[in-house]
Amino acid sequence: MSSHSIPRVRIAPSPTGDPHVGTAYVALFNRTHARQGGGQFILRIDDTDRSRYQGTSEGQIFTALRWLGLDWDEGPDDGGPHQPYRQSERLDHYRQCVNKLIDSGDAYPCFCTEERIADLREQQKAAKERLGYDGACREIKKEEAQARIESAETHVIRLKVPSTGETVFEDALRGEIRVANSEIDDQILIKSDGFPTYHLANVADDIAFGITDVIRAEEWLISTPKHVILYSALGEPLPRFLHVSLLRNADKSKISKRKNPVSLDWFRQQGYLPEALLNFLALMGWSPDDENEVFDMQSFEDNFRVESLSTGAPIFDMTKLDWLNGMHIRQLPLTELAQRLESENFLPDGVDQPQALEILPLVIERLTLLSEFTDKTSWFFSQPAPPPAEDLIPKKSDRDTSMAALSAAAEALQALDEFSPDTIGPCLDSVLDKGAWKKPFLFMPLRFALTSRRDSPDLLEVVSVLGKDRCIERIQSSLKVLSTT
RNA sequence: GGCCCCAUCGUCUAGUCAGGUCUAGGACAUCAGGUUUUCAUCCUGAGAACAGGGGUUCGAAUCCCCUUGGGGUCACCA
Numbered sequence: 001m002s003s004h005s006i007p008r009v010r011i012a013p014s015p016t017g018d019p020h021v022g023t024a025y026v027a028l029f030n031r032t033h034a035r036q037g038g039g040q041f042i043l044r045i046d047d048t049d050r051s052r053y054q055g056t057s058e059g060q061i062f063t064a065l066r067w068l069g070l071d072w073d074e075g076p077d078d079g080g081p082h083q084p085y086r087q088s089e090r091l092d093h094y095r096q097c098v099n100k101l102i103d104s105g106d107a108y109p110c111f112c113t114e115e116r117i118a119d120l121r122e123q124q125k126a127a128k129e130r131l132g133y134d135g136a137c138r139e140i141k142k143e144e145a146q147a148r149i150e151s152a153e154t155h156v157i158r159l160k161v162p163s164t165g166e167t168v169f170e171d172a173l174r175g176e177i178r179v180a181n182s183e184i185d186d187q188i189l190i191k192s193d194g195f196p197t198y199h200l201a202n203v204a205d206d207i208a209f210g211i212t213d214v215i216r217a218e219e220w221l222i223s224t225p226k227h228v229i230l231y232s233a234l235g236e237p238l239p240r241f242l243h244v245s246l247l248r249n250a251d252k253s254k255i256s257k258r259k260n261p262v263s264l265d266w267f268r269q270q271g272y273l274p275e276a277l278l279n280f281l282a283l284m285g286w287s288p289d290d291e292n293e294v295f296d297m298q299s300f301e302d303n304f305r306v307e308s309l310s311t312g313a314p315i316f317d318m319t320k321l322d323w324l325n326g327m328h329i330r331q332l333p334l335t336e337l338a339q340r341l342e343s344e345n346f347l348p349d350g351v352d353q354p355q356a357l358e359i360l361p362l363v364i365e366r367l368t369l370l371s372e373f374t375d376k377t378s379w380f381f382s383q384p385a386p387p388p389a390e391d392l393i394p395k396k397s398d399r400d401t402s403m404a405a406l407s408a409a410a411e412a413l414q415a416l417d418e419f420s421p422d423t424i425g426p427c428l429d430s431v432l433d434k435g436a437w438k439k440p441f442l443f444m445p446l447r448f449a450l451t452s453r454r455d456s457p458d459l460l461e462v463v464s465v466l467g468k469d470r471c472i473e474r475i476q477s478s479l480k481v482l483s484t485t
Numbered sequence: 486g487g488c489c490c491c492a493u494c495g496u497c498u499a500g501u502c503a504g505g506u507c508u509a510g511g512a513c514a515u516c517a518g519g520u521u522u523u524c525a526u527c528c529u530g531a532g533a534a535c536a537g538g539g540g541u542u543c544g545a546a547u548c549c550c551c552u553u554g555g556g557g558u559c560a561c562c563a
Binding site for chain 2: 012013014016046049051052114117125128129130131132156171174175177178179180183184188190191192193195197198199202218219220221222223225243245246248250252253254280283284285286287289292293294310311312313314315317319320321322323324326330340364365366367368417428432438439440441442443444446447448453454455456457458459462468
C-alpha cells in the first residue's frame with residue numbers, strides 16, 4: 001500500500017479478561033501513527049472465541065483506553081462508516097469471504113475429527129516430523145463435500161496453502177521475511193461452530209475497514225504469511241506490516257500475569273497517572289532525540305516515528321515508571337492534581353478538593369503514586385496518636401531537654417499573633433537561641449509531636465498549616481507522653 | 486525439535502540502514518558527596534555495556550558468515 005495514503009490503523013483486543021497493558025502499548029503506537037498522518041485509529045473487538053468470552057471485559061477495555069486518552073475514531077460504541085466493529089456481529093461477512101475462497105479453490109471443507117487431528121499430531125511428534133494438518137480432506141470432491149455439508153456433518157473450512165514455493169513479505173521494522181510454504185499449515189478459517197478464526201476475521205476486516213498499516217505485536221509475525229496468502233487469494237493489496245516487540249518479564253519471557261502486573265485497571269488503582277504510563281510505554285522501544293525522557297503525548301506525537309521503534313525485547317521494569325509518575329505528578333498544576341485525586345478516589349474519607357489543595361503543596365514532592373496521598377497527609381486530616389517517647393527524644397538528647405524544648409516552643413507559638421511561615425521561622429529560631437539547644441534537639445521532637453512521623457514536610461509549613469491551636473494541643477499531648485515515661 | 490525474530494551498562498535506550506567525529510552518549514536504578522532541622526525534591530560525581538569467534542576494510546558497536554544465548558510460533562485462542 002502506498003506510503004502516501006492516509007493511514008487507517010486498528011487495534012483488535014479480545015474481550016477475554018482485564019484490559020491488558022500490551023493492548024495499550026500497541027494502541028499507543030497505532031493511534032499516534034494515525035494522528036500523525038491525519039488518519040483514523042479504529043477499535044475492533046475480536047470476540048470470535050466464545051469459550052473465553054467475558055461479558056464485562058469489553059466495557060473495561062473501553063474505560064481503560066479512554067482513561068489513558070487512547071480514544072478511537074471508529075469503534076463498536078460510537079460507530080463509524082464500517083459498522084459493526086464487533087467481529088461476532090460480522091459473521092455474514094466472513095461467510096461471504098470464505099465462500100469466495102472455496103469457489104476459487106483457495107479453501108476447502110475439512111471433516112476430520114478433533115480426535116484424528118490429535119492422533120495425527122502424536123504421530124508427527126513421535127516421528128519428529130513437522131506438526132500440522134496433512135491435507136487429507138483436500139482430495140474430497142466438491143460434490144461429495146457439498147453433500148456432507150448439507151447432511152449437517154461437522155466440519156471446518158481450511159485455507160489451502162500452496163505446497164511449494166515460499167511466501168514473502170516486508171516487515172517495516174525487520175525487513176524481508178520469507179517462509180517456505182511447506183512450513184505453513186492449512187489454517188482453519190471457519191471453526192466448526194461457524195465462527196471464524198482470528199486469521200480469517202482479521203484479514204477480512206482489515207480489508208473491509210481499509211486498514212493501511214497493520215501495527216501489532218511480534219507474536220503475530222510468524223502467522224503473517226498465512227495472512228499474506230489470504231490477501232492474495234482474495235485479490236487484495238497487502239497492507240504495510242509492522243510487528244512491535246513483545247513486552248517481557250524479567251526472565252525475558254512474554255509478559256504475563258503471573259510475573260507482572262498487566263491489567264490497566266491495576267495501574268489506575270495503584271495511582272499511576274495515564275500520562276506517566278503512556279510516557280513509560282513510549283520509552284519501551286523509542287527514545288526522543290533531545291534526551292528529555294519526560295514528555296507528554298503532544299511531544300511524542302511531534303517526534304515519534306513508528307519505523308524507528310527498536311527491535312529488541314524490552315523488559316517491563318516498573319522502576320522507571322515510578323520515577324516518571326513522580327515527575328508527572330509534579331508537572332501537574334495543584335488544582336488539576338486535586339481534581340485527579342478526587343476523581344480517582346484517592347482522597348481520604350470526608351476530604352474534599354479545597355481541603356486537599358491546602359496540604360498538597362507540602363506533599364507533592366513526596367508523592368510517587370496518587371495512592372500515597374492519604375498516608376502522607378494523615379497527620380493533617382486527623383489527629384494522629386501521640387508518638388512514643390523514644391521518637392520524641394533524639395539521639396544524644398534526653399527527656400528533660402525534649403520537654404523543655406517542646407514547652408518553650410508551645411509557649412512561643414502561643415504568643416505569636418500572626419501565624420505564617422514567615423513569622424514562625426524567627427519565632428522558633430528565638431526559642432532555639434534561648435534554650436541554646438542543638439537544632440535537632442528542638443526540631444525533631446517538635447516534628448514528631450506535630451505529625452507523629454519522621455518523614456514529614458518542612459516543619460515551618462507543617463506548623464503553619466496546622467494552625468496555632470492544633471500545634472499547641474499536639475505539643476501538650478507529647479509533653480504528656482514524656483512526663484509519664 | 487522445525488521454522489521465524491532478536492542480541493550495546495543491572496534496566497530502558499542513542500549510535501547500526503549511508504563503517505572513521507565512539508578512549509560507546511543519555512535516562513532510571515545503585516553508590517558517594519552537596520543543599521535541607523527529617524523525609525522527599527533538587528544539584529554534583531562515581532562505577533557500570535558493544536555475547537563469542539572468524540572474515541571484509543587503512544579502519545567495524547556498525548557490513549558478511551558461524552557459534553552461543555534469548556524470545557516467538559507450531560490451537561476449531563487471539
